[in-house]
Amino acid sequence: MSAPELDVAHQLSRGLLSTMRSLLVLGQLMTESTGERQILDLAVTAVPSLARCRAVGVERDGAPTGVRGVDLVGAAGGPVELPAAGWGWAYPLGSRTAHFGHLVVAADDEPSGEEQFLLRALAQQTGAALANQRLHAQEQATASQLSVVNDRLRGTVGALERSMEIHARLTAVAVSGEGHDGIARAVHELTGLPVAIEDRYGNLRAWAGPNRPDPYPKDAAARREAMLRRALATTRPIRDGGSVVALAHPQGDILGVIMLVDPAGSCGEHELIALEHGATILAMELARVRSLAESELRIRRDLVDELLTGTDEESALTRAVALGYDLLRPHRVLVIEGRARAGDNDTFFQAVRHAAREEPAGSLLMARGSQVVLLADSEADWEHLRCAVLRELGGGRVRIGVGERCERIADIPRSYRQARLATRLLAAAEWDDRVVRFDDLGVYRLLVGIEDTDEVERFVQRWIGALLDYDRQRSSDLVRTLFHYLDQGGRYEATASALIVHRNTLKYRLQRIRQITGLDLSDPETSFNLQLATRAWQTLRVLRAE
Amino acid sequence: MDGDGAVTDASITMGQPGVTIRPGDHICAFYRGVVQRDDVLVPYLREGILAGDKCICVMDDPDTERVLGALGPDVDRSLRSGQFDLMCSDTAYVPCGYFAVEEMLGFWEHGVGDAVRQAGYAFVRAVGEMTWALRDLPGVEDLVTYEARLNRFLPRYPQVILCLYDLERFTDGRVLMELLRTHPQVLLSGQLLENPWYTEPDDYLAEPR
Numbered sequence: 001m002s003a004p005e006l007d008v009a010h011q012l013s014r015g016l017l018s019t020m021r022s023l024l025v026l027g028q029l030m031t032e033s034t035g036e037r038q039i040l041d042l043a044v045t046a047v048p049s050l051a052r053c054r055a056v057g058v059e060r061d062g063a064p065t066g067v068r069g070v071d072l073v074g075a076a077g078g079p080v081e082l083p084a085a086g087w088g089w090a091y092p093l094g095s096r097t098a099h100f101g102h103l104v105v106a107a108d109d110e111p112s113g114e115e116q117f118l119l120r121a122l123a124q125q126t127g128a129a130l131a132n133q134r135l136h137a138q139e140q141a142t143a144s145q146l147s148v149v150n151d152r153l154r155g156t157v158g159a160l161e162r163s164m165e166i167h168a169r170l171t172a173v174a175v176s177g178e179g180h181d182g183i184a185r186a187v188h189e190l191t192g193l194p195v196a197i198e199d200r201y202g203n204l205r206a207w208a209g210p211n212r213p214d215p216y217p218k219d220a221a222a223r224r225e226a227m228l229r230r231a232l233a234t235t236r237p238i239r240d241g242g243s244v245v246a247l248a249h250p251q252g253d254i255l256g257v258i259m260l261v262d263p264a265g266s267c268g269e270h271e272l273i274a275l276e277h278g279a280t281i282l283a284m285e286l287a288r289v290r291s292l293a294e295s296e297l298r299i300r301r302d303l304v305d306e307l308l309t310g311t312d313e314e315s316a317l318t319r320a321v322a323l324g325y326d327l328l329r330p331h332r333v334l335v336i337e338g339r340a341r342a343g344d345n346d347t348f349f350q351a352v353r354h355a356a357r358e359e360p361a362g363s364l365l366m367a368r369g370s371q372v373v374l375l376a377d378s379e380a381d382w383e384h385l386r387c388a389v390l391r392e393l394g395g396g397r398v399r400i401g402v403g404e405r406c407e408r409i410a411d412i413p414r415s416y417r418q419a420r421l422a423t424r425l426l427a428a429a430e431w432d433d434r435v436v437r438f439d440d441l442g443v444y445r446l447l448v449g450i451e452d453t454d455e456v457e458r459f460v461q462r463w464i465g466a467l468l469d470y471d472r473q474r475s476s477d478l479v480r481t482l483f484h485y486l487d488q489g490g491r492y493e494a495t496a497s498a499l500i501v502h503r504n505t506l507k508y509r510l511q512r513i514r515q516i517t518g519l520d521l522s523d524p525e526t527s528f529n530l531q532l533a534t535r536a537w538q539t540l541r542v543l544r545a546e
Numbered sequence: 547m548d549g550d551g552a553v554t555d556a557s558i559t560m561g562q563p564g565v566t567i568r569p570g571d572h573i574c575a576f577y578r579g580v581v582q583r584d585d586v587l588v589p590y591l592r593e594g595i596l597a598g599d600k601c602i603c604v605m606d607d608p609d610t611e612r613v614l615g616a617l618g619p620d621v622d623r624s625l626r627s628g629q630f631d632l633m634c635s636d637t638a639y640v641p642c643g644y645f646a647v648e649e650m651l652g653f654w655e656h657g658v659g660d661a662v663r664q665a666g667y668a669f670v671r672a673v674g675e676m677t678w679a680l681r682d683l684p685g686v687e688d689l690v691t692y693e694a695r696l697n698r699f700l701p702r703y704p705q706v707i708l709c710l711y712d713l714e715r716f717t718d719g720r721v722l723m724e725l726l727r728t729h730p731q732v733l734l735s736g737q738l739l740e741n742p743w744y745t746e747p748d749d750y751l752a753e754p755r
Contacts, residue, residue, distance in 0.1 A: 021742040025743065
């Protein structure tokens with residue numbers, strides 16, 4: 001090769017070298033680029049600098065370009081038909097592992113081999129940058145997903161930690177036995193909001209935090225019940241006006257209510273969790289207190305039961321000491337009988353219990369069927385107690401039989417029998433509801449005390465046997481009529497009223513009595529014996545029922 | 547003092563391993579995000595402050611404390627002495643709410659010229675964060691004209707001008723190609739390259755636009 005030829009060859013290779021360096025810089029810039037559009041813009045803009053061509057466009061991922069034949073050239077690239085261009089070529093935008101589309105270029109005439117080489121290199125470089133870009137985007141997406149997962153995990157861990165803190169704080173309160181006040185204080189400290197604990201009926205039991213209302217407001221019963229029903233229907237706390245409310249209801253039985261005072265509505269998930277945990281601890285505390293109360297009640301009931309039937313004195317004393325009760329005081333047994341307008345035996349029992357506590361008349365009591373037996377440890381005004389029970393019941397009926405005072409434990413069964421008899425006599429004699437003291441029973445007391453009831457029976461038969469037979473055979477009511485007539489001192493109006501019969505009916509019945517017995521009721525001796533006989537008949541009925 | 551005669555061929559360290567700059571360099575630095583920006587900007591200025599160069603930094607990012615903090619304790623002294631001028635892009639590039647090529651070139655003439663002629667600095671390092679050009683302001687379309695004409699200004703003083711372009715903000719590849727054609731040097735991935743795409747300002751400005 002001659003010197004001029006060598007010079008030209010060197011110039012050509014310098015030019016090629018410079019162009020290759022241009023491609024290298026461009027490739028590096030593409031690698032640093034932040035998006036596919038940026039990369040493709042760089043490629044398209046660079047085409048005229050590398051060859052006497054223009055970029056017609058880019059076909060990406062098989063999307064239609066309007067250039068005929070691009071879809072046919074495949075991953076290897078190839079010629080395409082372009083309007084108003086002598087030459088067209090689709091260069092594959094590909095990397096070793098992926099194909100992204102084509103860079104479509106056009107020229108009036110076919111470019112030189114060197115130019116085509118540069119265009120192919122540009123397309124390859126663009127493809128590599130696109131592959132890199134997609135990999136980077138994938139990595140970023142994965143990192144972003146990871147970041148989201150991490151954030152969620154962090155959130156969960158944070159919530160768990162807060163939940164554990166709440167749990168630990170409230171468990172400590174439960175263990176320490178700080179009661180309602182401790183629970184309210186802990187929830188207040190955990191939430192920063194004032195906390196109220198109420199019983200089922202809306203009475204304040206504990207408050208923690210500022211601005212305690214005085215007097216404490218109480219909802220009407222109907223509104224309260226509606227709120228409790230709404231809270232029971234859901235598993236999470238509910239909003240009730242300016243408060244957020246959770247129920248303490250072990251086994252579905254509402255024992256209490258705990259609430260956050262939050263008129264601004266600032267209460268979030270953390271506060272709700274603290275409130276829920278607080279409600280759980282409160283439920284445990286209330287269930288424990290109730291269980292204790294029930295246990296004590298059971299022990300008292302068992303003690304009363306044994307005292308009434310006669311028990312080993314030593315054992316009774318030991319149990320009384322355990323209850324903190326002085327059994328060696330004098331007692332009387334009261335049998336209280338009645339019914340509420342509405343409600344069951346338990347309602348009646350609770351009414352008697354409250355009234356006896358308030359009076360105070362005694363704290364040892366038990367239910368026996370429809371009756372309540374009270375071991376009274378004071379000489380209270382029994383009629384006052386009866387009215388107090390009626391008040392507790394809100395109406396209904398109450399009568400009380402009072403046994404004799406007993407100085408010794410061993411006398412308690414006798415006092416109980418007396419109280420029972422007094423109550424039965426009250427019923428048998430159809431007296432108005434009242435208190436009947438066995439001490440005041442007069443002739444009945446004598447009759448009850450007679451051990452040989454056969455003699456009493458003979459006395460009854462002697463005086464009113466014929467009437468009893470008549471009543472039995474005719475299902476009439478002559479003995480009862482005679483009893484009330486004599487009990488009312490022979491007053492017609494009062495007797496008719498007690499029997500709830502017409503005056504003429506009474507007159508007729510008295511006429512029959514005179515005919516059957518052949519006795520003169522106005523004779524004082526006869527009247528006395530008949531009165532005694534009818535009372536003896538009542539007493540025998542009561543004793544037989546025992 | 548006439549700045550034309552002060553240009554020397556001595557290599558000056560840029561602050562990054564293996565990267566040296568020469569007086570007259572007009573460098574386009576591409577980066578992604580503020581962390582990469584500071585990887586270029588902070589060593590460049592720190593080296594300048596240590597070497598006693600006049601440093602002029604125009605930032606578009608209002609969080610200048612980030613850069614000042616990274617420059618270390620000497621920066622306060624250099625700010626007080628006037629060795630280091632730190633200004634915001636609004637003051638430097640668009641002081642009247644629009645961008646004007648002539649006024650901008652005047653800004654550099656004044657800043658660099660005074661530093662060399664009056665304050666006697668032997669070398670000036672200038673750096674501009676160019677994201678201000680993405681704002682919708684009158685005159686920003688003349689950005690590449692300005693960059694091309696800056697190449698005529700560079701040889702007048704012993705100076706280097708570093709233009710910072712964030713690839714996450716300058717997303718238009720056609721604009722990037724124009725920036726390549728107007729900067730004789732390009733800093734990419736920590737490498738300073740002689741830019742083969744560079745077009746002399748006379749040729750570039752003669753092209754129809």
